[in-house]
Amino acid sequence: MRKLHPLSIAVRSISRSVNVGLLFFIAGVFASPGGAGGTLVSVGGMVLLGIVVAVVYEVAYYERFRYELTADTFDVASGVLARRDREVPLRRIQNVDVRQPVLSRLFGLAAVHIETAGGGQTEVSLQYVDEEEARRLRRQLRRGARAEDDEGEESASETRDSSPDDEEELLFEIEPRELAILSVFTIDPGASLLGGIALSFLSGFDPSTLIPADLVDGLPGAEGGLVALAWLVVLFLLAAWVVSAVLTFNRYYGFRLTRGGDELYYERGLVQRYSGTIPLEKVQTLTITERVPFRWFGYGALAVETAGYAPGQGSRGTESAIPLAGYDRVVGLARSIEPFGEVDLEAPPKRARERYGVRYLLVVGALVGAGYLLTTATALERWYLPAALIVLVPAAAHLKWRNRGHQLGDRYVFTRTGFWNRTTKVVPYYRVQAVLHTQSIFQRRRRLASVTADTASSASLLGRAATAYDIDDERGLEMQLEIEERLQERLRARKRERTVGEWFQHDLSNDESAGDDSE
Amino acid sequence: MERLNPRVRVVWLFLAVFRAGIVGGFLVGAALVLSETGLWANSPDLLVPGAIGLAVALGLVRIIVAWRRYAVWRFEVQDDGLYIERGVFTRIKTVVPYVRVQHVDSRRSPIERTTGLATVVVYTAGSRSADVAIPGLTPERAEQLREDLRRLAIESEGEDAV
Numbered sequence: 001m002r003k004l005h006p007l008s009i010a011v012r013s014i015s016r017s018v019n020v021g022l023l024f025f026i027a028g029v030f031a032s033p034g035g036a037g038g039t040l041v042s043v044g045g046m047v048l049l050g051i052v053v054a055v056v057y058e059v060a061y062y063e064r065f066r067y068e069l070t071a072d073t074f075d076v077a078s079g080v081l082a083r084r085d086r087e088v089p090l091r092r093i094q095n096v097d098v099r100q101p102v103l104s105r106l107f108g109l110a111a112v113h114i115e116t117a118g119g120g121q122t123e124v125s126l127q128y129v130d131e132e133e134a135r136r137l138r139r140q141l142r143r144g145a146r147a148e149d150d151e152g153e154e155s156a157s158e159t160r161d162s163s164p165d166d167e168e169e170l171l172f173e174i175e176p177r178e179l180a181i182l183s184v185f186t187i188d189p190g191a192s193l194l195g196g197i198a199l200s201f202l203s204g205f206d207p208s209t210l211i212p213a214d215l216v217d218g219l220p221g222a223e224g225g226l227v228a229l230a231w232l233v234v235l236f237l238l239a240a241w242v243v244s245a246v247l248t249f250n251r252y253y254g255f256r257l258t259r260g261g262d263e264l265y266y267e268r269g270l271v272q273r274y275s276g277t278i279p280l281e282k283v284q285t286l287t288i289t290e291r292v293p294f295r296w297f298g299y300g301a302l303a304v305e306t307a308g309y310a311p312g313q314g315s316r317g318t319e320s321a322i323p324l325a326g327y328d329r330v331v332g333l334a335r336s337i338e339p340f341g342e343v344d345l346e347a348p349p350k351r352a353r354e355r356y357g358v359r360y361l362l363v364v365g366a367l368v369g370a371g372y373l374l375t376t377a378t379a380l381e382r383w384y385l386p387a388a389l390i391v392l393v394p395a396a397a398h399l400k401w402r403n404r405g406h407q408l409g410d411r412y413v414f415t416r417t418g419f420w421n422r423t424t425k426v427v428p429y430y431r432v433q434a435v436l437h438t439q440s441i442f443q444r445r446r447r448l449a450s451v452t453a454d455t456a457s458s459a460s461l462l463g464r465a466a467t468a469y470d471i472d473d474e475r476g477l478e479m480q481l482e483i484e485e486r487l488q489e490r491l492r493a494r495k496r497e498r499t500v501g502e503w504f505q506h507d508l509s510n511d512e513s514a515g516d517d518s519e
Numbered sequence: 520m521e522r523l524n525p526r527v528r529v530v531w532l533f534l535a536v537f538r539a540g541i542v543g544g545f546l547v548g549a550a551l552v553l554s555e556t557g558l559w560a561n562s563p564d565l566l567v568p569g570a571i572g573l574a575v576a577l578g579l580v581r582i583i584v585a586w587r588r589y590a591v592w593r594f595e596v597q598d599d600g601l602y603i604e605r606g607v608f609t610r611i612k613t614v615v616p617y618v619r620v621q622h623v624d625s626r627r628s629p630i631e632r633t634t635g636l637a638t639v640v641v642y643t644a645g646s647r648s649a650d651v652a653i654p655g656l657t658p659e660r661a662e663q664l665r666e667d668l669r670r671l672a673i674e675s676e677g678e679d680a681v
Contacts, residue, residue, distance in 0.1 A: 117644065307644065433619045433645030437612040444610065456644040465646060477612070484614050488599055491618060495676075 001066035001077070007107045008128040013051075013058045015103060020050040067126060069137070071144045074114065076124050088123060090144050092116050094308030097276035098134045105273060110134040113276075114141065115308030117456060138277055142263065168265065171333055172322055174255040178299070182324040183249040185293045191244030192236075199239045252323045257333075264304065264337070282306045284457035285466065286334050286426040290327065295422060300330040304337060305457035340412045340426055345405030351446045352404070352470035356397035364389045406451075406468030408482055411490065413453050415466045425466035429483065430490040431455045437480045439473060449476035453483055520593045520604075526634050527592075527655025531585035533630055539581045543574030584608075594653055596667060599675075601641060603651065615651055619643045620672035625661045637661035641668060 024047040057080060066077045073087045095115040104110060109128035116123040129137070174182075253270035267275035287303040294300065303321035322333060334340075367386040375383040399419045407414040413432070416424040436452040443449055452467040468479065550570035553559045559566075584607045593604040600616040624640040631637060637658045641651040656664060 432616075433643045434613055434615045434651070436614075438606075439610045441608050454643075454645040456646065480612065480614060484600060484616060487616055488618070 001068045001075075002133075004062055004065050004126065005109055005128055005130045005133070006062070007109060008104075009055075009058050009062045011104050011107055011109055011128055012061070013055045016054040016058060017051040020054050021047050024050050067124075069140060069144070074124065074141065086124065088114065088116060090142055093142055093279075094282050094306045095276055095278055096138055096141050097274070098138055100131075100269075100273040102271055104128050105271075110273075112137050115306075117307035138265075138275070142277070142279060168258040168260040170256065170258050171264070171336065172255075172257040172325060172329070174252060174323065174325075178324045179249065179252060179255075181294070181297060181299065182252060183245040185291075186244060186248040188244040188247045191247055192240040194247075195236060195240035195243045198243060199236060255323060257322060259336075278304050278306060280337060282308070283337060284427075284431050284455045286338055287321075287464075288330055288334060288424040288426070290422040290424075292420045294324060298327050299324050300327045301325075302330045302334055305455075307456040334426065338412065338426055338428060340409060340414075343407060343409075343414055343424075345407050345414060345416055347405050348401060348470040349448070349472050350401075352448055353397050353401035355442065355446055355448065355470065356400045357393055360393045360396050361390070364393065404469050406471065406479075408479060408486070411486075413466060413483060415453075415468045417467070417469055423464070427453050427455055427466045428490070429486040430494055431457075432483060432487045435480045435483050437476050443470065443473075447473045449473040451476045451479050451483075520595050523589060523592050523653075523655030524636060524657055524660075525589065526636055528586060528589045529634050530630050530636060530655070531588055532582060535581040535585040536578070539574070539578030543571075543578055546570045546574045546577075589655075592655070596664070596671075601651070601668065603653065613651060615641055615643060617668070617671040617675040619645070620668060623665045623668045623672070625658075625665045627658070639664050639668070 024043065060080045061078075064078055064080055064083075068075045072090050074090060074093070076084075076086045076088070078084055078086075093114055094117055097113040097115070098110050099113065100110045104127075107128075108131055110131050111128050112124075112126040112134050113122045114124040114126075126137070250270045250272075252268055255268040256266065258265045262280045264278040264280060265275065266278070267273065283304055284307055285305040287305060288300055289303065290300040301322055301324055322330060325333070364386065367389065368384065371386045372383040374380055403417065403419045403422050405414075405416045411428060413427045413429065414424065415427075416422065432453045433456055434454045436454060437449055438452065439449045448470045449472075450467050450469045451471065452465050454465050457465075468476075471479070547567070547570045550567045554562045554566050563569075587607045588605070591605055591607060591610065595602045597614075600614045601620075603611075603613045603615075605611055621642045621644055624642070625637050626640060627637045631654075635657065636654070637656050637660075638652055638654045639656060639661050641653075643651065653664070
């Protein structure tokens with residue numbers, strides 16, 4: 001059994017102490033607004049106590065933590081108060097992620113996270129091991145310890161075993177231009193908060209200092225206030241935008257995607273380094289996203305979805321992706337993972353477009369109504385102004401309609417939706433879990449239906465399953481049947497392939513007299 | 520196509536009335552607090568009667584939906600998969616291939632036990648697994664269905680789902 005790296009005590013203690021210390025510091029600040037000396041000393045004592053407890057806990061954690069890679073399982077024994085022994089079958093491992101936050105990177109350490117399907121969280125987290133060990137685990141985890149032992153014992157098999165790694169084929173490397181476009185146009189949700197904090201620090205916690213007083217004073221009372229407000233909003237947006245660009249740049253700096261054997265391997269990050277493997281045999285769904293400013297430049301993004309990430313882990317389910325590349329390259333890469341042919345999507349019937357038109361008309365109507373209510377309560381006039389948006393309704397309905405489509409291919413279902421964030425999903429039939437045919441009352445009025453091919457992909461937990469929206473309801477029923485039939489057909493075909501493969505492997509291993517169990 | 524046991528309407532109606540009572544009680548209570556304690560200085564006279572009316576209307580909608588749900592619900596144990604049709608407002612037709620069934624549960628809530636009914640829940644590895652529950656079965660039928668589904672799932676011999 002192996003242990004974590006001894007320095008991990010230091011790293012874990014520091015990060016835990018910072019957290020605990022910050023908590024006590026904030027509590028202290030709120031509890032003693034007067035800032036009397038006595039309370040400061042007691043708060044300091046509390047913080048110190050918290051730190052000591054944290055360090056003791058981390059030493060115990062380190063002492064208790066053992067892991068081992070065996071021929072077909074990964075065993076972990078851990079826990080300070082409640083002990084836990086786990087055996088993860090290697091065949092069940094989905095993604096392996098290696099993360100190096102700033103602090104652990106300074107110490108030359110890395111955290112290894114192992115994801116399996118099911119369960120509410122990351123199955124195993126090794127915090128922290130050294131970089132060399134992280135690399136070894138990343139390479140060996142899905143193959144088992146056997147390969148590793150061979151490596152140590154005989155040099156002949158070492159070259160054979162390590163050759164796939166050495167010959168990792170570079171699939172994608174982000175170019176400076178792509179990184180620049182990505183940074184400038186990506187809106188990071190956390191950025192607005194950070195931007196706000198940065199602004200308040202700049203202004204010395206007094207927003208009024210940010211307002212150009214000489215400009216505002218020249219204007220009459222009420223309008224001066226409006227200008228000041230607008231100015232603050234602009235400043236805030238600017239700060240959020242800059243922060244967002246910096247965060248995105250940091251996140252995707254040096255993005256590389258390589259392929260070694262049956263695994264994809266990505267790495268990225270400027271300050272923190274992130275890397276990980278995506279097993280190709282575990283791919284549930286491919287998602288090609290063309291967000292609006294990027295689509296106009298001819299760019300798209302690719303996400304490779306597995307069942308590995310638990311819900312509530314935010315965007316991590318789609319982390320294993322190409323952040324931005326020319327559309328042709330994105331499709332090419334997607335094809336190298338799942339060899340799908342030409343995509344020729346079938347549009348929804350024209351009456352779906354009418355439906356969107358009616359929907360947007362209702363939205364405009366609601367806006368006019370809200371405007372009317374607003375004019376009765378405030379000094380504002382011209383409640384009918386929002387009605388001008390009617391001009392946009394036909395265009396909006398048409399665009400929504402034009403960006404939707406679906407296709408049943410030989411081996412894959414394709415669905416597409418979204419104007420602002422056009423998402424094309426490629427689902428292999430054999431990955432489909434259930435097929436849903438749904439019809440809202442509004443869809444029933446127009447004989448429309450939506451068909452969803454549900455998979456075990458963790459991204460579809462966030463309501464992003466592959467759905468063909470607003471197709472003819474009869475066609476939808478046929479489609480549901482067809483997906484189900486093709487699922488059975490593909491499963492039978494794969495089973496045949498597997499059986500033949502097993503015979504073949506069996507013969508091979510007999511020849512080599514390695515006695516390999518061909519499971 | 521198999522229908523549910525008609526007694527399931529009792530379960531649904533009970534739940535509808537119970538939930539309508541909670542929501543309605545909250546609405547009327549909030550209206551009373553606002554108008555009686557003077558939190559809202561000159562609240563309109565119709566506030567409390569309006570709240571009562573709204574609560575009753577919402578309750579009626581719930582009751583009608585609960586009644587209608589029985590008329591829509593259907594399921595069938597087909598050759599390759601379990602087929603389910605349901606939904607009053609949004610009608611959903613689901614096919615769950617037996618190859619994809621991970622495990623099958625039968626469960627009985629207190630109301631179901633008093634009405635002598637049971638629910639069979641079919642789990643898949645998919646993200647919408649909670650959607651596949653068949654309520655309103657007699658305990659015998661539930662037992663039999665669970666056994667059938669289990670057998671069909673084993674016979675179908677799928678590969679690993681994930």
